[in-house]
Amino acid sequence: MLKRPLALFAGLALSCCAVVAQAADVLRVSAIPDEAPTELLRKFKPLGEYLEQQLGIKVQFVPVADYPAVVESLASDRLDLAWLGGFTFVQVHLKDPKATPLVQREQDAKFTSKFITANPDVKSLKDLKGKTFAFGSISSTSGSLMPRYFMLKNDNIKPEEYFSRVAYSGAHDATAAWVQAGKADAGVLNASVWDKLVAAGKVDTSKVRVFATTPEYFDYNWTVRGNMDPALKEKIKQAFLALDPAKPADKAILDLQAASRFIETKPENYQGTEQAAREAGLLK
Structure with a gap:
């Protein structure tokens, strides 16, 4: 009597594993829509191709309608990697304390x-x-x-x-x-x-x-979801850090990102942003 339920359970388990495995083969990436959608896609295309080469997995850009959509999607694991502003990072981090800002452009430390x-x-x-x-x-x-x-x-x-x-x-x-x-x-x-x-x-x-x-402040960064495999997280970070402006192909990618180079960042850099948001009444 137990054979059919057990077989059904096993089938469901295998299906779930297949879905997880399939998801691991695709890096879902997005960005806050701070510019026109066509401009965001133009900027991302060469970077996406570069990340595919470096990571050995497919990279898919997922457009979003507005800023809250990026926050919700990254915090709920519907995205793997996202280009965030300082404030949207704070919003993601409050929902998912394990979400990690990996890198930022050099000028984002003094924006x-x-x-x-x-x-x-x-x-x-x-x-x-x-x-x-x-x-x-x-x-x-x-x-x-x-x-x-x-x-x-x-x-x-x-x-x-x-x-x-x-x-x-x-x-x-x-x-x-x-x-x-x-x-x-x-x-x-x-x-x-x-x-x-x-x-x-x-x-x-x-x-x-x-x-x-304005005075200077920390701003944009590339953030990954909190439960990402640490090895993949490290590979993504190293891929950004490896972009070399002395290499023409890398410089083309950096230029589209308006970056001289990428540097490491950390959650602590955005504590001032969170304080500013609370004082401005944008966080309760």
Whole structure:
């Protein structure tokens, strides 16, 4: 009488093992959507091919709709590796304390945000009282959290009370476009995207200019899910660290990531980000 249930159980067990084995053969990677989806895919393609070669497994990029989707997917093991901002890393880490930030670009240890405007009357934040202002995503470290924190800490500015209207563009490049088009008197975006937009001629610097820069803070990193096999985790980290700007193929990958090189990072680097989020009322 027990033969059929036992056989069924064995079959289910084997099926589960097959699913796990199949999942281990694919590295599911994503990124916070801080730029247009087409730009994220363009940046990731050569890096994904490089990781496949280094790891010996298939690498699949999984697009997401918004910042919370990356957080939930990584914390619930639906993703293996994700490009996060400092704030989204904190959110993941609170849900999964074993989630590990492996590497960051060298400049992410000393990152900044740029305040921009196309209004000739705006010389400083003091000139923006009663005017309109644009952040990126509400979950963005460099497009919302840290600029908000420094405005409050250094100038006692509470955006919702200080500006006539606060809007969220959803992405750094969108913030620049909004300011250039006059949809907001000023806005803030991360320094890396600003520099890229200027270099590519995608922002008219005869109209839009930087009028302030935040102090430095830790920002972006590549984070893996907490229950990843330690050996695979180490291989991923070493693959990033091995990228050498002296090698043309590696430099092409680094350039797309706006990176001079990758360096190791650790959870402790983001304790200040968590404190800033709590003081800004973005974490309870």
